Amino acid sequence: MNTLTRPAWAHPHTDLNGRTALVVGGAGGVGEGVVRALVDAGAAVVAAGRSRSRLDELASRLRSPRLHTTVLDALAEDLDHAVTALAAEHGGFDAVIVSVASWGNQGRKPLLALTDAEWDALLAANQTTVFRLYRALVPHISAGGVLVQLNGLSADLPFPGAGGVALTAAATKSLTRTLAAELAGRGPRIHEVILGVVRTRARQLAGVDDPRWIEGTEVGIHLAELIAGTSPLTGEVLHYLVDKTAGPSGSAP
Numbered sequence: 302m303n304t305l306t307r308p309a310w311a312h313p314h315t316d317l318n319g320r321t322a323l324v325v326g327g328a329g330g331v332g333e334g335v336v337r338a339l340v341d342a343g344a345a346v347v348a349a350g351r352s353r354s355r356l357d358e359l360a361s362r363l364r365s366p367r368l369h370t371t372v373l374d375a376l377a378e379d380l381d382h383a384v385t386a387l388a389a390e391h392g393g394f395d396a397v398i399v400s401v402a403s404w405g406n407q408g409r410k411p412l413l414a415l416t417d418a419e420w421d422a423l424l425a426a427n428q429t430t431v432f433r434l435y436r437a438l439v440p441h442i443s444a445g446g447v448l449v450q451l452n453g454l455s456a457d458l459p460f461p462g463a464g465g466v467a468l469t470a471a472a473t474k475s476l477t478r479t480l481a482a483e484l485a486g487r488g489p490r491i492h493e494v495i496l497g498v499v500r501t502r503a504r505q506l507a508g509v510d511d512p513r514w515i516e517g518t519e520v521g522i523h524l525a526e527l528i529a530g531t532s533p534l535t536g537e538v539l540h541y542l543v544d545k546t547a548g549p550s551g552s553a554p
């Protein structure tokens with residue numbers, strides 16, 4: 302356990318033995334780093350997404366008996382039923398991480414050039430997904446458990462050519478903070494973690510990389526400390542992890 306290289310801001314050891322975390326988008330670029338870090342901390346991890354082949358590839362890269370995978374589509378009609386069955390299979394969840402995103406099929410486009418269909422698809426993929434996941438999953442998170450949404454700086458900043466991504470990032474930041482306020486003290490802890498650029502496997506395979514960017518596993522190390530309750534930001538809803546040297550912070554960079 303705790304075999305990953307740890308940044309200077311992290312605790313030397315985090316033990317999630319006996320806890321179960323669901324990572325929706327666990328086979329995605331950031332999700333994989335999160336899954337790796339939670340498994341490394343000793344948690345049982347369920348990685349979820351729509352693509353069985355991407356989940357199988359993740360499992361074959363990690364080769365951990367603590368990793369389980371499941372096909373789950375946040376937009377499926379039977380989402381509530383699928384989540385109830387999944388929670389029963391794993392005895393509920395101590396942590397749920399929502400690491401879901403989609404750039405859509407329209408490519409880079411100015412806002413006013415979006416068609417109605419492209420607009421609807423972007424909202425469904427990046428906003429309705431998060432709402433439906435929260436509604437289905439919150440009842441299955443244990444008392445004292447944690448729900449985290451991973452989001453990007455476009456939640457706070459204009460993003461020319463990717464307006465649909467930015468406005469849904471802002472909307473889901475609002476959604477998560479509102480849920481945190483509504484549940485305060487009466488449900489799982491809710492956290493919104495806004496990230497800078499992450500060194501994902503897909504980017505590296507495409508030859509796009511920069512060692513100054515955050516490692517996905519560093520995101521996961523922060524989340525492991527939040528789940529364990531040892532992070533100094535445990536009592537705060539909104540976190541930024543933008544500067545890999547400074548580590549997570551409760552205020553915007």
Ligand SMILES: NC(=O)c1ccc[n+]([C@@H]2O[C@H](COP(=O)([O-])OP(=O)(O)OC[C@H]3O[C@@H](n4cnc5c(N)ncnc54)[C@H](OP(=O)(O)O)[C@@H]3O)[C@@H](O)[C@H]2O)c1
Nearest residue numbers: 326329330331350351352374375401402451452453496499
């Ligand atoms: N990459 C970065 O540098 C970066 C920077 C800042 C913030 N972030 C944040 O990190 C989060 C994840 O981004 P990423 O870069 O890891 O994206 P990604 O590689 O595209 O991963 C997104 C994941 O979401 C899953 N997903 C998409 N739609 C879904 C649905 N309807 N139901 C279930 N799963 C679904 C995808 O799996 P399937 O396609 O198999 O369903 C995929 O595993 C986002 O919130 C993003 O804002 C990323």
